[in-house]
Every structure is written in structure tokens, then in C-alpha cells.
Amino acid sequence: MTTTPSTVRPGQPIDSPWAVETHGLTKRFKDNVAVDGVELLVPRGCAFGYLGPNGAGKTTLIRVLLGLTRADAGSMSLLGYSVPRNRDRALARIGAIVDEPRFHGHLTGRQNLQLLAAAREPAAQGRIDASLDRVGMAQRANDKVSKYSMGMRQRLGVAACLLGDPQMLILDEPMNGLDPGGMLEMREMITSLVAEGRTVVLSSHLLDEVERTCDAVAIVDRGKVIRQGPIAGLLADSAFELQIDCSTPDRAGTLLAGTRWGTGVEVGPDGLCVGLAPGTGREVVAEVNRLLVEGGVSVYRLQEVHASLESWFLEVTTRLGADQ
């Protein structure tokens, strides 16, 4: 991923491949640096996960991007528009939920959407029914929001995002409050939105959900983006294991102990496990197999087990914490 800043012309979007582009973005609250020189590049037309532990600065970054609060330093552009200069033009093409979705409780879901649609273009009023239908809230649209569950308010928040037919959606913890069925529906909806060519930026601490939903991620910790890129690429660069099911695990362990992979060999009740360093090529699997067979060990199964996003995330953030 390159980090060359794009040239921005006043009032016009640049032809940028990035839906979100930030350089040195910083936001301080007195002595606390909530967003610390963030360099973020979100490709267009994908589901992008913005991951971090609680208090990492995820929501603050989103608030800065959307103009809900001001940045102290740095530059940013949304959909090619330099913001805050062209904030209204950029936000006309963006739908967003920030924090817990809250609405006027004395109004119905539909009336809340009417209030929001009125602040958008006139055509947004015509999208209310479709938006409610899409998030599965058509049947409850005329109930007061005060009677909604947290999950229903989340859905209504997504419906509010869709009112502007957005090119990009920024969803802050959209899975909060959803039951397993609701999470599945939300995943499907995000996938379908991306399939329509929209960009979805998803902030979450639910790593499993992000791994299932997103194509690319950025890991944020203590206000800094510490890794970003396609999930597959990031995981490929992480350490992985080779699980071996064989006739004599002890003998196999002895055979491998004398090799360059020896320090990572563990013999357990489920068989033999060999830890491999990041970047190790697949030819190692064949080499291990040949070594064991030549040593008289019958090999029934060899399986590469890559780290999950969760274990990788913990590995990265723990390492960063240890470094500091």
C-alpha cells in the first residue's frame, strides 16, 4: 500500500483510489493523544475493518473524519474530497453511525428518518421506505423508538445511513446489541453493500466478525495505526504452525529436533506441532514430510494452521505493548 499524498483541488474530488486518506492526523484531549499521527488508506469498494481495543481511539478517528470534532494536525480526504474544506460535499455521499445510535424516543423510526432525510437532498425522503425495508425494520417503522431494543436502534442507524444512497458507510461498532441472527444479517448486508460498489468502514473490537466481514483492516492501538492492509496479506506475514498426524510422534519430534525448525517442535497428545516463522515458504511442508518419511515415520496428515485475526491482533498489540 503506497502512502503518497494525493493532490487536492479546491471544491472538486480527486481521482483517488482511496475512499479515506489521512496523513499525520492528530487529535488531542489536553494531555491525552487520542489520535496520534494516523496514516490511513482505505481502498474504495471494499469492507474495511478498523480494529482496536477499547480506548484505542477508533471512535475519535471516525468523529474527526466526519467533522464531529476538529483535528489538531494532519490532513484527510473522504472519497477524494479534501475535508474539512469540502465537508458538505463529502458527507453528502457518506452515511455513518457514530457510537451508540440514539434517536428521538418520542418519534417513530420513520419520523426520525424523515427528520434526517430533510437535512439531506429532497430525494432522500423517497428512500425512507427502501432503507427501512433493507434493514428489516419496515414492520416496526411506525413504533416509537423508545420501545426499540438496542439491536433495532442499530438497524435504524444503518437505515439512516442509507438515506443518502452513500458511496461509503462508516459504521462504528455496528454489531453491538445484535443477537446472533442479527449479526448474521448485518454481515450479509455489509457484504451486499460492498457488492454494490460501496465502501464500508467498520470499526469494531469483535475480531471474529471483522475477519468474516472485511477484506482489509487497520489495527489501531493507543491512537496509532500499527498495521494495515488486506487481511490475507497480513496473516500470511504472521507466524503459522504445521500440525502433523503421524505414527510415532515422539520419534518424529526427535528427528525434527535436530533441524532448523527444532526450537518450534512440540509433541502433544494430539500429535506433533511445528511452529514456523513468518514468511516461511510452503516448500518447508514438503521438506518436513520427506524428512519424516525417510526417518521411517508414517505421515497421515500435514496441515498448515495460520493464525486467526484474533491471535494475530493479540500478538501485534502485545508486542507493541512490550516494546513500549
Place this chain on the structure above:
Amino acid sequence: MTVTTVADVPPAHDTQGRSTDHRGSWVPNAAMIATRIMELRRRRGLMAALILVNIGIPVVFLTIRLVAHAVAPHSYGPAGGYDIFSSMVAGVLFIFGFIVAATLGCTAGSVDLTEGMFRHLVVTGRSRLALYLARIPAGLAIIVPLVAVGFAFVCTVCVLAAPTQLSFNNVNVPVGLSKPALETWAAGHADEVICNFGFNIGPNSELVQVVNRVPCGGGNGPGIKIGPGAPTSPPVSQAQIEDAARQIAAVNYTDYSGRFLSPSLSLMIKSGLWIELYAAVGFLIGLGLSSLMGQRTVPVILLIVLEIVLTPLLSHSPITHLINLQRALVGTAVTHFEPGGLPSVFGGTHNGATGVAGVTETTTVAICVVVGWVVVWTALGAWRMVKRDA
């Protein structure tokens, strides 16, 4: 989940990427105002409270008077009439109209923040100033009719249930007499006039000798003031008594001519516009103050204290060292525009009436004070809305 495309509706921007809805403009569109009216109107608790205070109090008060007069007309006077109208307008509608409007303004200025809708609205890309300004016509569209309904009820009762005879100093006098006609009428009711009408005469006046000869139920009438040393007079003729009554009526004509059975159309229109002005001012101040503070409760309390405590205290009579502060009160400034014929809201007198002088100021100063309050609070509220974190 049913998948329905939202992209069937035309987008908000043309092919060159220009916004087609003037989203960055500070001018709110009609839909924003209409939906804001809906949002405020559907606050049932608030609306019920506002209606109760602004319409309910006059309705209850006048209904009780109507019923009481119907049941015991000799014990209870008519429910309507000029006196009731002036008391209701200056004593109830003016003050409660302001409080009701200020409460609505404080609600309009703060609920988006406290209920979490402000960030949804900001994320639409709409100008924050437009979001703020949309509340002004929306709130006025609610408060102006609300005040008008309460006022219209008072007007209706005061006109339809007005007394048939004017009670002037406890004497039933025909209404609308010219000065000669009043003098003629007084000659025909000389005893009542002499015993009840107010007048001030010196101890050696010839009139004293006449007045002292008229029996007024154990003494002189309540309005008669005679200087010390008045001599005991010989008997007087009926012609002298009638002439004295004419003179007393002439003295009282100015006061009499300002009394009516029911409020005139002109007075009602002026009074209506006056209380609407104050309500609108109250709404705008409440809107600005609550937007500035980001909450409703404290601004409402502050404005009630201003209206019920501070303004009456500081407006009653001039205090030399605080005269500019007194003139700077919005309540004082608005009372400068109070229609003639109404009693002073905060005590003292106005419009050149006789009595203890209230705080006076020129019309220019009064206009500047009212405009200043509205502009300053509106600007502060708008500034905070534009600058605050959402």
C-alpha cells in the same frame, strides 16, 4: 433480510460532483422546518404543559367567573369586561406567554444534543447554522398560535361576558358619554356622584359647603377629600347640589373616558401583537441560551427567575445607580411598547399615566434593548452549535 435498492432514487449530486441541494448553505429548507415542527409538536408532555399554562389558566379562571356570575350575579361580577381583559393580558398572558415560549425555546435548542440526534444531523453534511436556524421558524410556528389561542379565549370571554353597565367608583354609569352628557347624567344622580366620585377641594371652596350637606351614609363619600377647618354650612338648594355634581363629574371625565365595558378592537389587536412580541423574544432567548449551554433545565430556571423575580424587582421604580441595568432588562424594554389602557405589568406607570413613575426609556433605547437580547443570544447559540463537538 429483504434487499431493496436505495439507489433507484436520484443521487444528491450531479455528474460534476456538485451538490444539488445547497447543503452547505446556512439557509434551512422547508422540509427541515416542517420536520422540526413535527419533532416539537409530538412532545406530548411539553405541549400539554405549555397548553395548560398558556391556555388552561385563563380558561379555568374565566370559566369559574362565568359560572359564579351565572349562579350568583349579585355576589359575583361579570366574567368579562375591560377590567378583566386588562388584568388577564398584563398579569397572566404577558408573563406566562414569555415563560411558555422560553421553555419551548430551551427545548428546541437542546434536545438534539441531549437525545443524541445532533451527530446524525451533522453527519448529513448540512450546515450546522442551517440546522440551528431551522428551529426558529419551527418554534415560532408553534408558540405564536399557542399564545394566540389563549389570548383569543380571553378576548372572547371579555367581549361576550362584558358587564352591561360601567362601574365607575362603585356607581353604575352609562358607558361612552361625552363630557356634557356625563355632567347632565351626574346632575340626575347627584347624591351618588358626590358620595362616590373622587375629587380634591380646598377647605374654603364653595363646593365644600354643598358637599357637606349631602348625607353619604354616616359621613362623606370615600372619594371626598376636604382640607382642615372646613366651616359648617347652612342648608343648600337642590340646584346647588346638582351643580356640584356636574363639577365633580367634569373633574372625573378624563378617568371616566378611559373606562370601557369591554376592550376595544384596537386595544385587543395591539395587546395581541404585544404579547406575541414578548413570546417570540422569550422563545429566541431560550433557544440561544440552551444551545449555548447544551441543556434545557438550567436555562429554563434562569429565564423563569429573570421573568418572575428579577424583572419585577428591578422594573418597579427607578434606582438611580442601576438605571441602565434596569433599562437593559428585556422585560422592561418590552413594557415600553405596552398598549395604552393596560395596567403596567411590573408596577409603576407607563405611557404618561399618572402615579408612581416606573423605569422609563426612549423608544429607540427600548428597540435596541429588545433587538440586542434577541441578536446576542441567537448569535451565541448559533456560534456554539457551529463550534461544539457533536
